[in-house]
Amino acid sequence: xxxxxxxxxxxxxxxxxxxxxxxxxxxxxxxxxxxxxxxxxxxxxxxxxxxxxxxxxxxxxxxxxxxxxxxxxxxxxxxxxxxxxxxxxxxxxxxxxxxxxxxxxxxxxxxxxxxxxxxxxxxxxxxxxxxxxxxxxxxxxxxxxxxxxxxxxxxxxxxxxxxxxxxxxxxxxxxxxxxxxxxxxxxxxxxxxxxxxxxxxxxxxxxx
Ligand code: CO
Numbered sequence: 001x002x003x004x005x006x007x008x009x010x011x012x013x014x015x016x017x018x019x020x021x022x023x024x025x026x027x028x029x030x031x032x033x034x035x036x037x038x039x040x041x042x043x044x045x046x047x048x049x050x051x052x053x054x055x056x057x058x059x060x061x062x063x064x065x066x067x068x069x070x071x072x073x074x075x076x077x078x079x080x081x082x083x084x085x086x087x088x089x090x091x092x093x094x095x096x097x098x099x100x101x102x103x104x105x106x107x108x109x110x111x112x113x114x115x116x117x118x119x120x121x122x123x124x125x126x127x128x129x130x131x132x133x134x135x136x137x138x139x140x141x142x143x144x145x146x147x148x149x150x151x152x153x154x155x156x157x158x159x160x161x162x163x164x165x166x167x168x169x170x171x172x173x174x175x176x177x178x179x180x181x182x183x184x185x186x187x188x189x190x191x192x193x194x195x196x197x198x199x200x201x202x203x204x205x206x207x208x
Pocket of ligand 1 (some may be wrong): 042043067068101102103
């Protein structure tokens with residue numbers, strides 16, 4: 001007896017459909033993956049990377065965690081970045097946040113949430129750094145949305161400061177970092193407009 005049979009049924013149908021559309025699809029994938037993009041996004045089930053940007057398996061390398069954080073000492077995320085940059089030679093790293101992020105929301109309230117508060121402390125650090133700017137936003141939802149955007153900017157800076165990215169730029173490997181935000185309410189992505197492709201541009205974003 002299969003457990004969760006509907007998921008296996010879905011999988012079977014999906015595999016058949018993909019094979020019908022391209023009989024060599026899975027065969028080609030077994031030989032290699034050459035994704036041009038690394039996506040660092042939130043685990044939120046409403047923000048599925050491949051679907052949002054209309055990419056097939058093999059076309060985007062994905063890392064997701066609560067509130068799309070790039071923590072300086074997170075070996076999981078750092079290993080993903082290293083593999084993407086040094087082995088897959090991805091040309092773009094996209095940090096994608098989303099409005100209404102539960103992680104950002106939890107970081108802003110004054111309740112205790114147990115273990116995850118240690119993770120969310122990284123967002124509280126951003127709130128403290130940007131306290132003045134955020135205090136000027138009187139509407140609470142708007143303030144949360146702004147913190148979601150500031151979080152993306154901060155994580156792009158963190159990606160830029162990782163050793164694999166620093167070393168890639170030093171050896172002249174083309175690599176562009178992007179900060180995007182997704183709206184669950186309408187399914188649309190927005191480029192936050194601070195792409196970074198060099199150490200110089202990174203320093204500029206850090207100074208903003
Ligand atoms: Co989220």
